[in-house]
Each structure stands twice: as C-alpha cells, then as structure tokens.
Amino acid sequence: MKKMIAAIALGTLLVGGFLFTQDNQPTDVATGESEPSILKAMSINTSFDF
Amino acid sequence: MEIGSFIKLQRVKQGMTQEELADGIVSMSYLSKIENQRTEASPEVISMLCTRLGIELDSDKDITIKEKCENWFNMLFEVNDKKEITETYNELSELLALVRSDSLMMFEIHKIRYFLILGEYDNALEQINKLNEVSGSFDSLHLFYWYKFKGNYSSLNSEFAQAMRMYKHAEDKLNQIKLDEEQVADLQYTMAVTHSKLRNTLESIEYANKAIDLFQKEYNFIRCAQCHIVLGISYRRIKMYDKAIKHYNLARHLGELNKSKQVIQLTNQNLGYLYSSVGDSKEAIKHFIEVVEDEKLEINERLLGLTNLIKEYYKIQNFDQATKELERAKHLLQLSTDNVNHRLYEYIIHTFSYAISEQHEQFTSLVMEEFLPYLQKRKDYGNLIVYSNMLAKHFEKVGRYKDSVKYYKLANLTYEEVVNI
Structure with a gap:
C-alpha cells in the first residue's frame, strides 16, 4: 500500500513538473539574431513601422 | 453566414x-x-x-461587397501600403454597417489582423473580446482565421507558446477547408518563425521547408527569402554553419533580385551574428557595418546592428571604435523614443559606456539593479545569459569572487532553461 501511495505521489510530481516546464518555455531569446516579421512581406516600398 | x-x-x-x-x-x-x-x-x-x-437586405450589393472584402483580405497579406489598406477598410466599414452581407463575419475576424498591422494592439484585443461572444457560430473557415489571428496577437505580444497553440488549432482546420496554397504557406511560415522564437529548431526547419515549397510554386520570392533566413538561423543554432551560410546567401540573392533592402540587411544582421558566434570578428564587423550604414533602414533594425557592432568591438577590445559607435547609437536612440525595444537598447548602450570608461560602480549598479531584473521580467533569456556573464567576468577581474560565482550561476541556470536540459 505504502509503495502504491509513493508511486502515485512520485507520478503526480513528475507529471506536474513536466506540465510546469511546458508552460514555462522560454519566450523571445534573441540576442542579436533576428527573425523576419510574421506580418509583412518585406519590400523596399514598405511603409509599415513594426 | x-x-x-x-x-x-x-x-x-x-x-x-x-x-x-x-x-x-x-x-x-x-x-x-x-x-x-x-x-x-x-x-x-x-x-x-x-x-x-x-x-438593408440587398443581394446585389452583397456581391460587390464580397469582392471588395476579398481584395482587402489580400491586402492584409501582401500589399504594403498602409494608406490604401485603411481607405478600403473605411469604405467597407461604411458599406457593411448598412447592408446585410455574408462577408461580414469574415471582415470582423480580419479586423484583428488589420489592427495588428497598424500596431493598434489594444484595438485588436478589443476586437478579439468582442468576437468571443459570437465565436460559437463560426464555421471551419472562420475558425481557421480566428485562431491564426489570435496567434498573431500572441506572437506580437511575445507570448510565443500561446501563439503556437493557436497556430496548431488553425492548422487542424486545414483539412476541413479549401484554401489557396499561399494561405497555407503563410501559416507554415508563421509557425516556422514561432518555432524559431521558441528555439524548437527542428520544427522550425520542417515548417520553413514546407512553406518554401509552396511559395516557390507561387513565385513569391520575398517570402522564400524570409524562409531562407529562418533556415539560416536554425542551422546556425545546430552548428551547421555551411548550411546556414548557404541559406543566408540564397536569401540575400533573392533580396537583391527583388530589390528588397530589408531582406538584404536582415541577412547581413544574421550573417554578422553567425560570424561573431564562430569567433570571426572581422567578417562579423563587416556585415554589421553594412546594416548600420544603411540610412534607408528602420531605426530599430539599425539599432540592433549597432548594438551588435558595439559588442563585437568590445569583444576584440577595440574601445575607440566601440565608443564611436556608442555615440552614434545614442543619437539614433533619441530619434526613436516610441520604439518597443527602446529601454533594452538604452540599457545595452549604458552598460557598454560604463564598461569601456571603467565606471565600475555605475556599471555594477546598472546591470545588477536594473538591467538584469528587466531582462528577467521580459523572459529575455538570451540577453540575460550575455549580461550576467559580462557582470560575472567583471567581478572576477576586480577580485569579487563571491559575486562573480553568483552571476556565473545565474547565467548557467538561465542557459539550462533555454536548452531545457
């Protein structure tokens, strides 16, 4: 019985830990590298300012 | 509808x-x-x-509205004239307020993207909240754009994990609707960029390749170039430098063919970063200078190039050139107070100013008390590693070993978070 409770507790901790890391993914990590915009096709005539 | x-x-x-x-x-x-x-x-x-x-309930008018709407939706993807987009938007708003049209719901959903393009993020959020009430009646096509534009909103607010969830919902709708290949490619390209932001390198490569295949069929070379840049970044991250350079060169070539300054300079920016990361400062500086000298480029992009250039000069201890570039960066920064990254650039510029002029107290106080907490709040882990390392090195140099260990540890923990060990 004790083993079962310990196994369930450990399992919960592992799943919880996994979910926590999933939700704490790093966001913008650019340090000088720069991805193109998701909104515009770049052109020399562009007047967008984002 | x-x-x-x-x-x-x-x-x-x-x-x-x-x-x-x-x-x-x-x-x-x-x-x-x-x-x-x-x-x-x-x-x-x-x-x-x-x-x-x-x-009014008028079916003849509805046909005209439908055509106008489709034209406007296309503008939101390809046309770069803000004035034209706004004029058509105003015309359509007036028409749709008076006439019952099947295009209305689609128009309302596309308004999210419209506000994002104009940089009016609050209006975009308000529109999302307004549409939430009626989202229960959306069909599959509506849902595709609904998820995609909600994802765009999250992307532009730097919430990339949430954005990816939305894009995956949109992707799930693809087998239930019939869309132009270019629309499918646009979603794949957006997902490639978002995976890149999340450092999911292999996924980023997969989606960028899928998008390139479709954009090539449509002869949309600018979008192809953008995909090549994403691939360049991804291959650099997994240290396949030759492949990364090949993709950057392809992007630059396409940029030159299409006379797109932005594509060319974005390629230079990233090539400079690649050479910097492999320790070739001479090549890195050459590419950063090309970005910085281009006065037609937006200030934000030039500031990114300038801060990279300053870092590189500092790295090779060419403090005279670094100081010269710092002055130029300060001047540019004054011209762009409404820039979203204004504070970040301000911190970077002051950090290097104090470091070069050996104003130790100002340097440690700025980095410890303001800059690092600011980066932690922004979850900007890349910069957090760079500047906590810089502070740790400084402490080591002046013999404050206990403080030095503290910041090396911070850099190390942040690195573990980035690579998800």
Missing part, C-alpha cells in the same frame, strides 16, 4: 440588448432562438429586426 448569427453580431456590435432588439417584434426567448439558429424566423420578422438594426 447564417442570418441568426448575423443579427447577433450586429446587435453585439451596436451594444444593444436582446430585450431592446426584440421589443414589440418578437419575444426575447424567440430572438434568442433565432440568434442561436434553433429556429427559422419568417422573412417579415427578419426584415423588422434588420430595420431596427438599421440594415
């Missing part, structure tokens, strides 16, 4: 309650049934409700 959903949308848009709309025409519960498509009302009732909402 079903008439019930249309009436509900118009009522919500005008801030009218069900009681106000139903008054004297039908009971409130019957109106609720009409709106939720649980009953079919007679044409007379529909006509009376539309009259109260101030809307």
